Amino acid sequence: MVALARAGQATPDTAGASLDVEHVSHAFDIDGAVLPVLDDVSFGVKPGEFVALLGPSGCGKSTLLRLVAGLEPPRAGTLREDGEAITGPFPSRVVVFQDPTLFPWRTVWHNVALGLEAQGILKSQRHRVDAALDLVGLSGFRNAYPHQLSGGMAQRVSLARALVNDPRILVLDEPLGKLDSLTRISMQTEILSLWQRTGFTALLVTHDVEEAVFLANRVLVFSDRPARIKADIAVDRPYPRHRGDPYLADLRRNILGLLGLDATW
Amino acid sequence: MSTYSVSKAVAIAQSAEEGAALSGGSLSLPVSFPSGGIGVFASLAWVGFGVACLWWPDIGDWSRTRELAVAAFILSGAIFVITVAGSRLGRLDAGLQRRAPWLLALALFLTLWEIATAKLAWLPLPFFPPPQSVIEVYTDDLPKLLDSVFASVKLQLGGYAIGAAVGFLTGVSIGWSRGVGYWVHPVLRFIGPLPATAWLPIAFFTFPSSWSASTFLIALATGFPVTVLTWSGVASVSNAYYDVARTLGAKPSFLVLKVAIPAALPHVFVGLFMGLGSSFAVLVVAEMIGVKAGLGWYLQWAQGWAAYANMYAALIVMSLLCSGAITLLFRARDHLLVWQKGVVKW
Numbered sequence: 001m002v003a004l005a006r007a008g009q010a011t012p013d014t015a016g017a018s019l020d021v022e023h024v025s026h027a028f029d030i031d032g033a034v035l036p037v038l039d040d041v042s043f044g045v046k047p048g049e050f051v052a053l054l055g056p057s058g059c060g061k062s063t064l065l066r067l068v069a070g071l072e073p074p075r076a077g078t079l080r081e082d083g084e085a086i087t088g089p090f091p092s093r094v095v096v097f098q099d100p101t102l103f104p105w106r107t108v109w110h111n112v113a114l115g116l117e118a119q120g121i122l123k124s125q126r127h128r129v130d131a132a133l134d135l136v137g138l139s140g141f142r143n144a145y146p147h148q149l150s151g152g153m154a155q156r157v158s159l160a161r162a163l164v165n166d167p168r169i170l171v172l173d174e175p176l177g178k179l180d181s182l183t184r185i186s187m188q189t190e191i192l193s194l195w196q197r198t199g200f201t202a203l204l205v206t207h208d209v210e211e212a213v214f215l216a217n218r219v220l221v222f223s224d225r226p227a228r229i230k231a232d233i234a235v236d237r238p239y240p241r242h243r244g245d246p247y248l249a250d251l252r253r254n255i256l257g258l259l260g261l262d263a264t265w
Numbered sequence: 266m267s268t269y270s271v272s273k274a275v276a277i278a279q280s281a282e283e284g285a286a287l288s289g290g291s292l293s294l295p296v297s298f299p300s301g302g303i304g305v306f307a308s309l310a311w312v313g314f315g316v317a318c319l320w321w322p323d324i325g326d327w328s329r330t331r332e333l334a335v336a337a338f339i340l341s342g343a344i345f346v347i348t349v350a351g352s353r354l355g356r357l358d359a360g361l362q363r364r365a366p367w368l369l370a371l372a373l374f375l376t377l378w379e380i381a382t383a384k385l386a387w388l389p390l391p392f393f394p395p396p397q398s399v400i401e402v403y404t405d406d407l408p409k410l411l412d413s414v415f416a417s418v419k420l421q422l423g424g425y426a427i428g429a430a431v432g433f434l435t436g437v438s439i440g441w442s443r444g445v446g447y448w449v450h451p452v453l454r455f456i457g458p459l460p461a462t463a464w465l466p467i468a469f470f471t472f473p474s475s476w477s478a479s480t481f482l483i484a485l486a487t488g489f490p491v492t493v494l495t496w497s498g499v500a501s502v503s504n505a506y507y508d509v510a511r512t513l514g515a516k517p518s519f520l521v522l523k524v525a526i527p528a529a530l531p532h533v534f535v536g537l538f539m540g541l542g543s544s545f546a547v548l549v550v551a552e553m554i555g556v557k558a559g560l561g562w563y564l565q566w567a568q569g570w571a572a573y574a575n576m577y578a579a580l581i582v583m584s585l586l587c588s589g590a591i592t593l594l595f596r597a598r599d600h601l602l603v604w605q606k607g608v609v610k611w
Contacts, residue, residue: 069512091514101505105527105604115513117523145604165513
């Protein structure tokens with residue numbers, strides 16, 4: 001719970017939790033019709049690992065993240081955090097959504113404080129809010145309201161709001177999807193350095209193949225709906241990585257091929 | 266920057282700094298007067314009103330004509346002094362300059378009213394009393410008027426507070442809980458749209474006192490819009506907010522108190538505003554019909570005696586009170602909803 005305080009000296013395999021997805025299937029009822037979304041998905045994530053989930057739009061990756069977060073129970077199968085079944089939301093698994101979804105009636109500081117307040121420990125832990133704001137470089141905006149922030153700043157606040165809880169698994173649902181490409185590149189670097197400093201396990205849904213291979217240890221490629229795992233690719237490259245690395249370029253080409261999109265390479 | 270501000274800045278301040286400060290008021294009038302032009306004209310217009318009061322003899326018997334003229338002269342002098350002293354008075358002057366066109370128009374209107382009623386009788390008496398007879402009500406009938414104001418405010422405040430509180434709680438409950446919604450929604454649809462005044466006859470004989478009956482009716486008139494808008498506010502809160510709060514460890518009570526209610530507050534204030542309007546209507550009708558006190562009763566009483574000046578006096582007071590109540594509500598809203606962009610200025 002005090003990973004933020006010891007940020008810097010944390011070793012990347014102590015803070016993160018392992019995640020096991022075992023034969024998970026899920027479906028939605030839409031006007032009486034059953035729409036299968038996930039079909040017998042199984043994979044494991046080691047503590048501190050950074051796993052990217054890639055797949056066609058609408059294939060069910062975000063649904064999988066909702067299951068990991070505990071916002072919904074799966075129709076079949078089990079999800080486990082450190083071996084314990086996930087039955088509901090818990091602040092050790094925090095989601096950063098595509099939209100920052102900051103509460104417009106709260107200042108930046110109080111948005112970041114949300115998790116601690118919800119858990120009833122804000123009074124004694126106020127310094128963690130300040131530390132999280134420092135971490136994303138927004139201490140100067142603590143009293144600003146969300147409508148005064150740019151898209152990139154808002155997403156950094158939402159990152160701080162997640163990190164203040166010292167998540168053991170950080171679930172990133174296309175967090176950079178709506179940002180311009182320059183902000184996106186600098187945020188990728190920021191997420192990477194936060195991950196290296198605090199050592200959480202990261203699960204990232206993205207549509208950007210370059211982003212996936214630049215950030216992750218492993219890339220899981222999903223099929224069309226209902227989603228199955230098509231490929232499990234290790235990105236065997238040390239950090240810091242370089243975007244121009246020919247190894248990563250090859251990997252991108254292979255993955256685009258798996259998604260049937262390599263015609264323009 | 267408006268022509269008005271420019272000319273004023275050049276004439277009085279003759280400094281760029283002052284000009285910038287004045288342009289902050291950003292008044293755009295299509296006129297270009299020399300320094301404090303409209304202020305001087307407003308001052309002259311009030312002198313004119315005072316003179317009009319004294320020049321002709323009154324055609325009726327009113328005791329406050331002289332006092333009214335003196336008051337007009339004093340006001341005129343004050344306007345003149347502030348205008349001439351200009352920027353040395355800072356905000357006082359800026360405020361006066363902003364209101365000078367209105368002060369001018371008001372003086373012209375009063376002069377016309379004075380001449381048309383008390384002096385040349387263009388408008389028939391007693392239906393159109395002159396300004397001095399309205400002033401006479403404020404000076405000579407003050408205790409009764411104050412009693413009425415006090416009674417009205419007391420009745421209104423009690424009923425409104427009860428209605429707003431009950432409406433808010435009902436709205437949150439319907440918006441939050443399906444079970445409550447199942448039972449309350451049909452009742453709300455059946456009873457809510459009924460104008461609260463339609464309950465008057467029943468209320469006055471079922472309640473132990475006319476005061477409690479009126480409180481009930483005012484609460485009813487307030488409660489319906491507050492309930493409906495609170496409910497729609499809570500129901501329209503985006504699920505994404507709940508998801509965020511839940512993943513951060515929020516319990517249901519937190520979701521209601523710290524997510525649903527703050528997110529619904531803009532709606533709630535629309536409901537409070539609408540409730541205020543309809544509760545004023547109920548207040549006046551209730552006082553006219555059943556309650557033997559308050560401004561509504563005063564109006565009724567004045568009409569019975571053909572005391573039209575008293576009616577105008579009471580109407581002015583009532584308008585100030587209602588407007589003041591709405592101002593207070595908007596202040597509270599601006600304070601609570603600072604996070605909203607572009608709220609309407611009342």
